[in-house]
Amino acid sequence: MDIRKIFEAISVELSAKFQKTMQIKHNGGKGDNRExxxxxxxxxxxPNKYGIGRGEVISPENEISGELDIVIFDKDHCPLFLKSDSHSLYPRESVFGAISMKSHLDSAELKDAYNNIASLKKIISTQGFTNSLTPGMSTGLNPVVPVTAIFSYATNRSLEAIAKQVNDLDKKMSNINLRPxxxxxxxxxxxxxxxRIRNNFNTYNLPSDPDKLSLSRAxxxxxLLRFYMQFLDELNSITQPKLDLHSYFDMPSIVGEYKVKKHDKLxxxxxxxxxxxxxxxxxxxxxxxxxxxxxVTLEQHFINHIGVLPSGAGKIYDLSSYIYEYNPKNKPPLQIQxxxxxxxxxxxxxxxxxxxxxxxxxxxxxxNSITDDDFEENPDFTVNELMSH
Known part of the structure; x- marks a missing residue:
């Protein structure tokens, strides 16, 4: 059996379906059929563990990616916050990868797809986590970097011309890890x-040589077979963190230009x-x-708040971390009456x-430095609801 022949036939079938979409005049209809x-x-x-959908990815910090043509997610363990055939909302912890689909990969389409992929990678967690890969033993893992790709049915350029633009786009990125x-x-x-880009413990190591990032293989x-094998190999190297739904329930609210937390349940x-x-x-x-x-530093905040540094505080808190104090009247530390x-x-x-x-x-x-005018009613909660938590 020649696996290459099977995937070659699938590739021909996909190309034929693409040609059929060329007869559809409405651009949205074309895109939907291609995808x-x-x-x-x-x-x-x-493998069955991977769900395939379309939509946006959201983080516990209330950051949302752009619209992603194809999202590959953990179908077995993670819920979707919004689900439909045309648009779903995926928690960040469920996402293994994403693909931006294009018909003809001209320079504008490639740049647009780069930005689309970056919108996902910008909201991924930078925090490592632990997981029990074997019973009775916890292993430290690096944060997950989803596997990403731009997939096009056709182009009017050579592979070398595309590779050159890829190299140019990479050089302009503020963070090279945001690239597809x-x-x-x-x-x-x-x-x-x-x-391989990903290895044990979710490590993500891009080649340091820019030319290897834009290496072209004709x-x-x-x-299709070569892409499938490499893409799946990268997917299978990922271990996802456990989903904490409470972090989404308590995620910050968008207030004007700010993301604010703990301000709305007073x-x-x-x-x-x-x-x-x-x-x-x-x-x-x-x-x-x-x-x-x-x-101010957290150490100074303790002094401003209660007048002294609590005993043993240095063992519990990072006293050199920072906090913003709103004390416009420069009130002295708390006094109990x-x-x-x-x-x-x-x-x-x-x-x-x-x-x-x-x-x-x-x-x-x-x-006591904020007034009644600084508050508004919050219709999302009642006192009884908050007291029942």
Whole structure:
């Protein structure tokens, strides 16, 4: 049996389907039919653990990729937040790879596909994780870098011309790891590293020689088989982290130009209100906080907040890390007073911080320096719902 002959026949079939789409006048219809033909191939020949879909990828930080023509995801373990044949929303931890589909790979289409792939890679985690690859033993793993490719049915350029543009696009990238792993033209060849990019423990090692990144291989009739084997080899080298759904439930909200967290579940009772309700900080309040906060070390923040550095704090916290303090009245550290019943209460004239996050930075906001006008009702939660967590 000659496997090459089988894939050569599949390649001819895909090319024939592409030619049929040329008779469709509506561009959207053409694109859907081309992608469907390739999706059918992937569904038939990739292992069952890999799901094939289309849509966007989202991170726990509420970052979203561009629209991806083909997404390869963990079908067995990870849920989809939104599912349809035309568009799904995939949690970052479920994604193994993505492919940008093109009809004719001219210079504009290649540049567009580069940006599309980069939109996915920009939101992947940079944090390593541990996983139990064998019972009773945890192994440290590098963050996952999805396998990515640009796949075209045809081009009016030579493989060498495409490779030259690939090299030029690579040189312009602020982070070379954002590039697609492979550029493929059906029946013509593959541009990209010849050897494995991913190895044990999710390591991702691109060749340091730029020419090897844009290495062109005129694989001709065997292009589909060679691409399939290399792409699947890279997919199978990936170990995904466990999906923490709570991180998506608690992910930051988009407020104006900011990504804000812990600002929208505040149980507040204004003067004149009979009952407390759930409120959130307004955009104008967040603007004010960002503009008027001062950055200090965590060590200095402890002193500003409670007057002393807690015993043993250096063993628990990174005291050299930074936090932004919003204390516009320069209130002194917290002083405890007691009400008429002897219950401890904070002195409103001292620094009593509320902690939130803005664009990934920690903020300590003096609770008595924000006013009723800085809040708005949050219809997404009730007091009972928050208290039940």
């Amino acid at each position: 469907n033909a390739f999706v059918d191939f992937l569904k038939e020949y990739l 792993d492979f550029v493929v033209v059906l029946g013509l060849g593959i541009i990209g590293p010849n050897g 694989t001709g009739r065997h292009t 149980i507040v009772k204004f003067n004149g209100e009979e009952e407390a309700s759930v409120k959130r900080l307004t955009l104008s309040a967040i603007n004010k906080i960002v503009k008027n906060s001062k950055i 007691r009400d008429d019943n002897g219950h401890p209460i904070g002195d409103v004239n001292t620094f009593q911080p509320l902690h939130i996050e803005i664009d990934g930075n920690k903020y300590a906001i003096d609770g």
